[in-house]
Amino acid sequence: MTGTEVRVDSAHIARRTVTPEERERGRRRASRRNLRSALLFLSPWIVGFVVFTAWPMIYSAYLSLTDYDVINIPEFVGLANYAEMLNDPKLLLALQNTVFFTAVQVPLYIIVSLVLALLLDRAGRSSSFFRTVFFLPKMTPPVAVGVLFLLLFNGQNGLLNTVLGWFGIDGPAWTTDPAWVKPGLILMSLWTIGASVIILLAALRNVPEMLYESAKLDGAGFWRTSMSVTLPMISPALFFIIIVNTIAGLQTFDEAYTAFFGAGNTTYSNDAALFYVIYLFQQAFEFLHMGYASAMAWGLFLVIMVITAVQLIVSRRFVYYEGDR
Amino acid sequence: MSGLEVDLPVAGGRVPTPLESAVTAAGSTAAEVEELRRRGPRRRMSPGRLFSWIALALLGVVFIYPFVWLVSASFKPRSDVFDNRLIPETFTFDNYIQVWQEAPLALWLANTAIVTVLAAVTVTFSSAMVAWGFAYFRFRGRGVLFGFVLATMMLPGAVTMIPTFLIWNALGQVGTLTPLWAGNLFGSAFYIFLLRQFFLGLPRDLFDAARVDGATQWGVFWRIALPLCRPALAVTLVFEVQAVWTDLMRALIYLRDSATFTVPRGLKSLVDAFGFGGEWHWEIIVTASVITTVPMIIVFFLAQRQIIDGVASTGLKG
Numbered sequence: 107m108t109g110t111e112v113r114v115d116s117a118h119i120a121r122r123t124v125t126p127e128e129r130e131r132g133r134r135r136a137s138r139r140n141l142r143s144a145l146l147f148l149s150p151w152i153v154g155f156v157v158f159t160a161w162p163m164i165y166s167a168y169l170s171l172t173d174y175d176v177i178n179i180p181e182f183v184g185l186a187n188y189a190e191m192l193n194d195p196k197l198l199l200a201l202q203n204t205v206f207f208t209a210v211q212v213p214l215y216i217i218v219s220l221v222l223a224l225l226l227d228r229a230g231r232s233s234s235f236f237r238t239v240f241f242l243p244k245m246t247p248p249v250a251v252g253v254l255f256l257l258l259f260n261g262q263n264g265l266l267n268t269v270l271g272w273f274g275i276d277g278p279a280w281t282t283d284p285a286w287v288k289p290g291l292i293l294m295s296l297w298t299i300g301a302s303v304i305i306l307l308a309a310l311r312n313v314p315e316m317l318y319e320s321a322k323l324d325g326a327g328f329w330r331t332s333m334s335v336t337l338p339m340i341s342p343a344l345f346f347i348i349i350v351n352t353i354a355g356l357q358t359f360d361e362a363y364t365a366f367f368g369a370g371n372t373t374y375s376n377d378a379a380l381f382y383v384i385y386l387f388q389q390a391f392e393f394l395h396m397g398y399a400s401a402m403a404w405g406l407f408l409v410i411m412v413i414t415a416v417q418l419i420v421s422r423r424f425v426y427y428e429g430d431r
Numbered sequence: 432m433s434g435l436e437v438d439l440p441v442a443g444g445r446v447p448t449p450l451e452s453a454v455t456a457a458g459s460t461a462a463e464v465e466e467l468r469r470r471g472p473r474r475r476m477s478p479g480r481l482f483s484w485i486a487l488a489l490l491g492v493v494f495i496y497p498f499v500w501l502v503s504a505s506f507k508p509r510s511d512v513f514d515n516r517l518i519p520e521t522f523t524f525d526n527y528i529q530v531w532q533e534a535p536l537a538l539w540l541a542n543t544a545i546v547t548v549l550a551a552v553t554v555t556f557s558s559a560m561v562a563w564g565f566a567y568f569r570f571r572g573r574g575v576l577f578g579f580v581l582a583t584m585m586l587p588g589a590v591t592m593i594p595t596f597l598i599w600n601a602l603g604q605v606g607t608l609t610p611l612w613a614g615n616l617f618g619s620a621f622y623i624f625l626l627r628q629f630f631l632g633l634p635r636d637l638f639d640a641a642r643v644d645g646a647t648q649w650g651v652f653w654r655i656a657l658p659l660c661r662p663a664l665a666v667t668l669v670f671e672v673q674a675v676w677t678d679l680m681r682a683l684i685y686l687r688d689s690a691t692f693t694v695p696r697g698l699k700s701l702v703d704a705f706g707f708g709g710e711w712h713w714e715i716i717v718t719a720s721v722i723t724t725v726p727m728i729i730v731f732f733l734a735q736r737q738i739i740d741g742v743a744s745t746g747l748k749g
Binding site: 137140141143144145146147148150151153154155157158159161162163165166169176222225226228229230233234236237238239240241242243244245246247248249250252253254256257258260263265268297353356357359360363364368383386387390391396399400402403404406407410411414 | 479480483484486487490491494495496497498500501504512513514515557560561563564565567568569570573576579580583585586587588589590591592593594595596597598600614616617618623648652673676677679680683684694695698699702703706707713716717720723724727728730731732735736
């Protein structure tokens with residue numbers, strides 16, 4: 107009761123002492139001060155965006171229309187770099203390799219991380235030891251992973267082929283046979299799956315228990331529950347790792363570069379491991395074809411945009427957001 | 432201003448200070464409540480669970496084996512590196528001594544540590560600042576601006592790589608460690624996104640209350656929001672430590688001289704010299720790999736709980 111009186115009273119005072127114009131002016135001043143504080147907090151990103159994103163994008167677009175070797179002034183050549191890209195057999199090979207690698211690797215990656223996350227979820231709270239085990243390879247430097255690939259996947263006496271031998275399988279020459287280099291690299295990449303597993307596990311654990319209980323009451327079995335409850339509920343996380351891994355797959359570099367490229371490495375027929383970013387890196391920093399490499403970078407951007415856009419459109423049908431924003 | 436409808440949390444007839452509220456709020460985290468809920472009534476070992484355990488154990492061996500093999504190989508003499516024995520037939524420390532003589536590993540480790548610490552601290556701090564700017568303040572154009580942040584996540588590094596190199600070249604920083612971390616002063620889109628999600632999950636009333644109590648904008652961020660955000664900050668730190676510690680491409684672009692090499696760059700130079708250079712001294716590469724991987728594993732073990740709970744509570748839901 108007294109509360110009501112107080113509120114009426116304060117409203118009364120406010121109405122009497124502040125005219126609408128004054129209030130409007132005060133509000134504007136407050137909002138200006140608010141904007142100034144906001145900009146202060148945003149300033150690192152704004153500066154970074156201008157200097158390290160916007161300007162490089164513009165400059166890279168310009169460079170892609172030039173011949174540039176760092177030493178001499180860029181020479182304008184119009185669309186010649188783009189025309190050359192279409193006629194560069196090595197670039198087409200690199201693109202093929204990269205698309206093949208990504209198209210096979212991403213689905214495998216998603217399936218394996220989903221299986222691991224489901225197993226971890228079912229094993230309950232004491233599974234933290236295994237979470238650590240699966241995350242560890244992610245912490246290994248990719249260069250060391252590249253080294254491991256060369257040693258463990260070695261055709262003659264590598265561990266993988268030794269194990270395959272126990273089952274009477276004659277393993278291929280993973281590191282030297284061009285037909286088996288990419289499958290080998292894909293297998294090796296599954297080893298560093300930890301981050302995806304943990305993101306999926308977190309999503310699984312956020313599914314409300316209630317939904318499982320009502321599914322059970324409705325008589326749904328394991329399969330039905332998975333399809334109608336589990337998958338829809340974790341679909342945002344699944345979608346997130348599909349997008350992130352696709353973009354990362356198209357930019358594969360470290361392991362393949364370590365194992366197949368670099369100074370002094372002429373022993374391998376490494377065309378099978380020539381991925382797009384490796385070729386781009388070579389063009390830019392080994393052959394100093396900065397203009398051509400810039401054009402290649404924009405080509406990659408285009409490919410990534412198209413693939414991501416397709417994924418976004420397809421996902422509209424399958425991804426379920428709680429309280430759809 | 433909606434800030435006028437403040438709903439102060441009252442405890443024991445007394446309004447707690449913002450700091451007290453912050454401590455209470457942090458006292459029982461969502462993760463803990465979640466953990467309690469999950470524990471619930473102890474479940475019996477069902478056949479499904481038993482199967483999960485066996486499958487996990489088998490897969491665990493597959494995941495851990497390469498490490499064990501690597502460590503064991505580092506103690507084998509040159510001629511035995513390729514045998515697949517888990518326990519070396521002849522046990523030797525020679526590789527470690529030789530690596531230490533062949534390569535300035537200590538220097539490489541120190542360079543990497545410097546770059547990693549600087550990079551991780553600056554990116555965490557600046558990303559948190561920007562994330563707070565987006566999460567707390569309401570102003571026109573905020574949505575559009577945040578859209579730009581998200582859009583930069585899609586941009587492949589290759590597009591900005593060459594002009595960025597030219598910037599550092601013009602500044603005379605090529606050949607130094609600066610380009611490997613200084614870009615982080617400006618925040619990174621992924622972490623801004625992650626931290627903003629976390630900030631948005633915190634009760635706004637808490638911050639309005641602090642403002643009413645006379646805290647500055649900076650004080651609200653620094654003394655209240657940041658401490659509450661520790662799990663998310665830990666995730667950011669560890670992700671960035673991992674990313675920088677293992678970053679090969681930037682090291683290839685910017686580092687010229689063995690004395691400035693970071694670990695991945697140094698390892699790559701060993702692979703080139705002893706692996707492909709016609710000498711085939713894989714034992715040196717294997718041993719250097721062990722030495723450079725161990726620090727990361729230690730970091731991970733120390734931060735394991737933080738990372739995993741942090742990822743779980745930052746709600747990477749999209």
